[in-house]
Amino acid sequence: MKISKVLTAYATQDGDGVNIRRIPGFDGKYLDPFLMIDELKSDDKSDYMGGFPAHPHRGIETFTYILKGGFVHQDQMGNKEAIRAGDVQWMSTGKGVMHSEMPLADEIDGLHGFQIWINMPSDEKMREPRYQDTTKNPVPSFTNDQGVTLKALAGNWQFADQLLKAGLQSLAASAALADVHIPTEKSIQLAPLAQQKVMIYVHSGSISTSDGQSFTTGKLITLEPNSDISLKSKEGAGVLILAGQPLNQPIAHMGPFVMSTQDEIKQAVSDFQNGEFGKI
Template sequence: MKITKVLTAYATQDGDGVNIRRIPGFDGKYLDPFLMIDELKSDDESDYIGGFPPHPHRGIETFTYILKGGFEHKDQMGNTEAIRAGDVQWMSTGSGVMHSEMPLADAEQGLHGFQIWLNMPSADKMREPQYQDTTEHPAPSFTNQQGISLKALAGTWQFESQQLASSLQNLAANGAIADVALPAGKELYLPALKQQKVMIYIHTGSLESAQGETFDSGKLLIVEPSSDICIRAEAAAGVLILAADPLNQPIAHMGPFVMTTEAEIRQAVSDYQNGYFGSLS
C-alpha cells in the first residue's frame, strides 16, 4: 500500500457550539469528491448538547454514521428518524434541504459519530433531494477468523469470501464507505478498489503501515490510486475506508452551500432568504 498524503483532523465547532474534529477539502486538492470529514467524539454532554438546529443545504450529500449515542433527524421533506449506534443516514440535498440533527434525550453514554460531505456532479446539483437510512435495513458486516470485521456502510464491498452490499447504493461519484475494526496486532488486506480516490480515517487506536510508520487516531491516509490496502493495528483500532471517483470540477463554497460557480452560490442564498427551502414543522 502506498500512502500519498497524510492529513490531521483539527478541533473546531459547528452547529450550536458542538465540538468536533474536522478534515476539510473544499479546495478540491486532496479529498475530491469528498468535501469534509467531521468526527464528533465525547463523553461530555456539554460538547454536543446544542446539536445542529434547523439549517439549509444545497449541492452536497451528507452521510452520517453513529458509533455511540444518537441524533434525531428532521427535514422539510417530512422525514423524522432517530439515528442510533450502528445506523447510517444519507441525504442527497440536491436543489435544497432544510434539516436539523439534535442529540437524542435517551442517549446518556456519550456520542461518537461522523458526518461526511460529498460533492455532487454539477449536472445533479439542482435535482430533487433524496433521503435514506439503514434503520430498517442495517449495514451488513462480516468478521473473519482473525477477528477483523468490516461493516459495509455504503456501496458494495468484497471482504475475503463475503460480498457485503449496503442498502445505500446511490452515493455521488460511485461513493462507498466501510467501517473496519481490527484487534491489536492484526492486519487487514484488501485488493485495490475500483474507485480512484481511496482514504483511510483512523477513529480509534492506531495503525502501522507496511513501512513501519505509526498513525494515530484523527489521521487521514490518502492511498495511491489502484493501490491495495494493507494496514496493521498496533492497539485495537477502528477505521473508516472511504472510496469514490474524483469529480474534477470547480468548487464554489459558502457555509452549507456547495455549487460550481459563485453565481450559483448567490442564487442559493437568495432562494434560502426567499423561503425556497421550506421550513421544519
C-alpha cells in the first residue's frame, strides 16, 4: 500500500453550534473530487442538539452516513426522512437546495456520523437537484471468514468473492464509499480501485500498514493512484474508504456554495437572496 499524504481532522463548529472534526479540501490539492469530510462524534447532546437549521446549497453533492443516533432531513423538494444508524443519504444539490438536518429527539445514545461534500463537474452544477436515501433499502454488506465487514455505502465494491452493489450509484466524479470494520488482530486486503483518488479515514480504533505505520482516529490517509489497500487492526478499528475521479477544475467556494468561478458564486448569493432556492 503506497501512501502519498496524511491529513488530520481538526475540531471546529458548524450549523447551530455543532461540534465536529473536519478535513477541508476546497483548495483542490489533496481531496479532489471530495471537498470536505466532517465527522460528528459525541455522547454529549450539547455538542450537537442545535443541529443544522434550514440553509442553502448549490454546486455540490452531500453524502451523509450515520453510525449511531440520527438526524431528520427535510428539504424544499418535499423530502422528509429520519436518517438513523446504518442509513445513508445523498443529495445532489445542482442549481439549488434548501434543507435542514436536525438531531432525532428520541435518540439517547449519542451521535456518530459523517457529512461528506463531493464536487460536481462544472457543466452539471446548474442541473436539477436529486435526492436519495437508503431507509427503505438497507446498505449491502458482507463479513468474511476473519470477521471483517465491508458495507457498500455507494458504488460497487469487490470484497472477498462478493460483489456488493450499493443502492447509490450515481454520485458525481464516480465517487464510491465503503465502511469497513476490522476486528482485533485481523486485516483486510483490497485490490487497487478503478478511481484515481482513494482515501482512508480512521473513525474508530487504530490501524497499521504493512510497512509498520500506525494511524488513529481522525487521520485521513491518501493513497498513490493504483495502490492496493492493506490494513490491520490491533484493537479493532473502523475506517471509511472514499474513492473518486479527480475533476481537476477550478473551485470557487463561499459558505454553502461551491462553483467554478467567482461570478457564479455571486449569482448563487443573488439567487438565494431573491428566494429562488425555495422554502422548507
